[in-house]
Amino acid sequence: MVLRSCCKFGPVLVLFRLGYVALLWLCVTHLRCARAETKTVVQKDAEFDVTYNDTVTSDNQTIYAFNHTVSRNKTEGVRVTVDVLSEGAESSPILFVVRQKQAVLSFQVPLILRGLYQRKYPYAHVGRTLCQPPTRTLTETQYFFVDVSTLSSLGTQYQLRISRVDSFTLHTDKKFSFTASPSQPQYFKYVFPDGVDTAIVKVNSEMTFPCSVMSIQDIQCPVYDLDNNVAFIGMYQTMTKTAAITVQRKDFPSNSFYVVVVVKTEDEACGGPLRFYPLRPDELIDAGNRSKTLDVVVSPAISSDVYVMGMLFCLGIFLSFYLLTFLVACVENKRSVDRFTVPGVTPVSPYEYGSFGECVCPFTLQRSLESVTGRSRQESLSSIEEDDYDTLADIDSDKNIVRTKKYLCVSDLARKDKRVLSKKYQIYFCVLLLTCSSLLQVVNVTGNQDICYYNFLCAHPLGNLSAFNNILSNLGYVMLGLLFLLIVLQRDIIHSRALDRNDLNALECGIPKHFGLFYAMGTALMMEGLLSACYHVCPNYTNFQFDTSFMYMIAGLCVLKLYQKRHPDINASAYTAYACLAAVIFFSVLGVVFGKGNMVFWIVFSVLHILATMLLSTQLYYMGRWRLDSGILRRIVYVIYTDCIRQCSGPISVDNSSLTYIVLLLFCLSRAAYGLLKTPNDFASYLLAIAICNLLLYFAFYIIMKLRSGERIQCMAMVCILFTAVVWGFALFFFFQGLSTWQKTPAESREHNRECIVLSFFDDHDIWHFLSSIAMFGSFLVLLTMDDDLDDVQRDKIFVF
Template sequence: FVVLEVLWVSVCLVHSDSSVVVQKEAQFGVSYLDTVTSHNQTIYSFNHTVSRNKTEGVRVSVELLSETTKSPILFVIRQKQAVLSFQVPLILRGLYQRKYQYTQVGRTLCQPPTLVASETQFFYVDVSTLSSTSVHYQLRVSRVESFTLQTDKKFSFNATPSQPQFFKYVFPDGVDTVIVKVNSEKNFPCSVMSIQDIQCPVYDLDNNVAFIGMYQTMTKKGAVTVQRKDFPSNSFYVVVVVKTEDEACGGPLKFYPLLPDELLDAGNRSKTLDVVVSPAINSEVYVMGMLFCLGIFLSFYVLTFLVACIENKRSTNYIIIIIIIIISLSVADNGSTMSSEPVTDSLASAEGTYGYMERSMDTVGRCRQESLSSVEEDDYDTLADIDSDKNIVRTKKYLCVSDLARKDKRVLNKKYQIYFWNISTIAVFYALPVIQLVITYQTVVNVTGNQDICYYNFLCAHPLGALSSFNNILSNLGYVMLGLLFLLIVLQRDILHNRALMRNDITALECGIPKHFGLFYAMGTALMMEGLLSACYHVCPNYTNFQFDTSFMYMIAGLCMLKLYQKRHPDINASAYTAYACLAAVIFFSVLGVVFGKGNTAFWIVFSVIHILATLLLSTQLYYMGRWKLDSGILRRMLYVIYTDCVRQCSGPMYIDRMVLLVMGNIVNWSLAAYGLIKRPNDFASYLLAIAICNLLLYFAFYIIMKLRSGERIRCLALVCILFTAVVWGFALFFFFQGLSTWQKTPAESREHNRDCILLSFFDDHDIWHFLSSIAMFGSFLVLLTMDDDLDTVQRDKIYVF
């Protein structure tokens, strides 16, 4: 009775609506031209054989033939384990809820796995509408050839927003990771590539493709690395959807509709694409890549150890020579009294000095007492001797290091050690939130599957565990290892120097460039932090965390310039607090430039003015050795100097060398400021870093030239370091400018620059930049450390300041 009652209710409903249901046995590959109204409904019945070992795709294509219709046609496809429905014309929404209408729709049916070897399955296509007038349509159901993708075999297809495509891939035996590459000849229309598990329904429209799986926008290139462990069925779908608009890929923004519900014409948005699935690298390549990375940088430890052994052997020979000379002099002293000049001359010849005339032992003793006297940090004890007044000393035409090395060494050591402790504190407080943030980024990428969050080189991004691009992180190991090695070298020199001071060695007390190692420790720490933060940045490189990769680059450049200046000006170098405050201002402007600098004329004007003013102020500080004041009378004093030196008498600059350096520096900085104001480069962070590097190179070149001009020489070890570092920097910059990705553009545009791995099938161009730049920075630090070793036996009043 219950069954009869249900049938009776159904018949009553059908008759009450005056609707007729017609079921037709349909065939694959046949086009059905038909009409539908609110009074009739058509059901097309299809059957096909499903095999467990072979997957066959089925595609339903529909076209609306009536020009105008008030009500759409509804198509409902009922399968064994899924239901797919869509309407024609299909309405898809774009940015700002703009609506686009499509009269041709094509959808591929999902193929759920079957447990039996082979079975016949039925599916039905129900066609209905609420239109009171007849609506003409065309229906065609066909089998999809090459629905299952083959490894390393390219397959071409067409797609539109209303006719998406997806294909199946099954992991072959022995392959755990594959890389899916989709390419197109045209940039636009913008597309989306998605990797989804084998399930129903398949999300293959612009408004739902991001619901599950991994997905990324693309123009010409798209690549996703897929691991077997993420798909229990050992297979997945490759879904390609053409978007209704191109803004997501950097395309132009279309006009706004006049009416909120206005339907816009989508135009021709067909796109031809190629898809190929290739096996990714295996575990052996991972091991080889890690061993290669470790081997390169451990070799520097071995090389340093060998050089140290050679130097120690040479030092032992020198010690033997000195002992023999001392014994011979003591024997000769029993017979006659000798002056100190032959002793010093013998020592100078034994230790490879330039033949400078040494001061008498009385003078050495007096200078030593002066150097050990209690002197305040910011001023000197007032003495009757006019040479002790710093305002007079620093205005001498020719300054020597002894003139600017009068402060107590213990006070200066504490002053420069603050650089190391401050940067260590900065590193801790900077690194902890950075690590927390990038872990969150990586988690979001893994959970949401949104591959547009991070700007990888997807054609050479090798995952390991939760990390999406392990190779880009591993290649930063060099910064850490070489930074640690540099700290060990500095520590060894520091210990030897302190031992010499404890022995009251006259050479250590009165000869050579004053040894202050605080800045060297800070440089090594900064290099290690650059590696750590660069690795954090490459966990998920994007627009919001770029400063992780650049902050310590600014610090390294600034510390190197400070160290160069400190060598000849130990008493008047900037304090750690001032230096780090200036570097913080640079990083602040870097952030402002990236956020607000693009196309902002006001920002570039303000930055250029500040850049030029800062250059002028620093030039004045360097020229007058800090003996000037920035106060209300500065303009009056400037006018007076111009009047007396340029108007009343045309006299040249008193300090010609300094003037040459500062004029060249101003020309370079003013040119860079003009370039930024005119061109307004998109990558403001790199532009700011280029300013710092140009100033560092200019000052370093000036230092080398003045060193040679002053009659000094560069030892073999330092010369080898200079040549080696210059060559490595050249190769490093070549790989840096390859530009495999850029967060200044959209993710889809960034992927156009992606390229395959070029080293061991594991490292790309940017990884090689990491290798070479870390080696080049280490070499640059060694140059700064060893460049003035030739002056270790020269009295400081014979070493010129420049």
């Protein structure tokens, strides 16, 4: 019965329920409309420079109407300043909407700005400058409205003030001071005057922190003047004390731009400390007083005449080396031709130590005479030869026996066929060319003003190059590298012609002349200039290897060339040498990425550094007859037992003394200890310093041993040595000026920026490029000419050390 009744009255109940829902919806809609009708909207005619104190709730909305006359010939800014006086307004902020003719600006107060890890900072005092749309008429009256509203049912008290900014337009070479904060950014307008195509905008402050941002933006609305959007368009730089951006007229169709200065909510971008992390995700952090006083000045950049003078100055310096080298080469070429055009004449050796075939070091002979007896000189020579030289018949053919002689001459280590050695050392040049081409293919620069570490106070743009002067100054590496190749080519041709004539001087005298390493050195100097220019397109830590790779190669090639002079048969192959240099570059990259403050990396690097030094020292001490294999430990124990315990044997060669390698190992240990204790931030420079120190130590050792052996340094080589030493001293002075550094934040790096010092075009780092290229060229000439005094000395009278 009940079920039958439900079925009978079911449609009626459904219709009743639908009608009830419709009636309820009508009631709610009516109430909403009634509530909206009760909300009061008040419009007030407002005036500039008047402070309006008012209260806003969800039931009322206030509109302030302003009007002002805009002149096309005079630009003035309009600034809105708002203060919230009620407490607890963060939960229900006030919304301010400024409606203009061509723009709308809206912001809430308190203004919530976010920092790192989304930390929130409230600001109850807000000041914003209104965007000024351009006017086409001579004068025009513009209207704008400020709408004030909130969703809070409680009354919130506020202050509103609209004022004119009379100094809104910046003037050329006139400093203007102002104050900014995260909630009160500032921006100003600059119009290019007639005759000025490039300008430098400089912003300075006596305060390091708070961290700030300087931005250059085109004249358009809206203007991005908050911490969370200032990087959206235009060019920008973070700054602590100084920032500078070079602006070109061609980049701004309106011939004007805005200079925007924003104070960041946090200082991490400028290298400041990391603030505490909030306990709750929605926790608001008191930002404190982050106001900063700054100065801005816009100055005209250099004219095109200065560019021309800079380029002519650069070309003039290095073309003068071509002229000087040409004059010297004419004189030297005449001497060389005169010397090599007397075939079949045995040269007279300046050394009188014995007959042809004898090789005894003079200072060893002197020690023998003083310590043993008063025998005559010839008797001592005979005694030394009988007692200490192996008399086996194969001493002149087996290299294992030759290299155990106590007194080695260059002839003992120059037994390989000249054609074989020539091909071996030409591989250095070929492999280097392959390395150069592969590196150039991967050079690609992207970034903005905060990525590139320029000296912004002396960065002169040209086309798409932001610092053309830093690129132009690398021309010296290329031009002097090419000049060195021409000098080597001239010597190579003269020597080849002498060999073709079977000239005795070329065949039997002097240090064996292999030019492959010299060609590689000249090419490396040219590539250093090209890749340094690529690096200076946008210098930063991601492309530093283009600037330093060939520095390692140049240092390594110079060491190899020094060793090759007295050890032509046992020098490393090109493949082994470049593999070691590649490992050095690889560790350099790892050190930059992982080495900063990483003790594990420094321990691993120091251990590998010491092991590599020990292995290399052992290889050099045993003249290439020592091998690393499974029997190494057994041989080490055997050598210690036979040479140190059973009997005290002398070194393999008198001047190949173990004392030299002990000093080298101690030097290596001291550098490793320094790295572990200091863990320098610039690992690339630390590694390069190690390579340069090794080169200087070996070069000093070579000079000392050369003089001790009774050899002399000719006038040309001595002039090159003195000139190069002086130039290196001045070059290092300018290098350590440190105009920028990518080991710090961009803002901290800009604190070291300086003005140009030469022709208003070149800075200290450009002078380093000039002087270092000249110094490297001079160093190569020293290596090329240092043993010219031995060209008339037979090789069995030239000592190995």
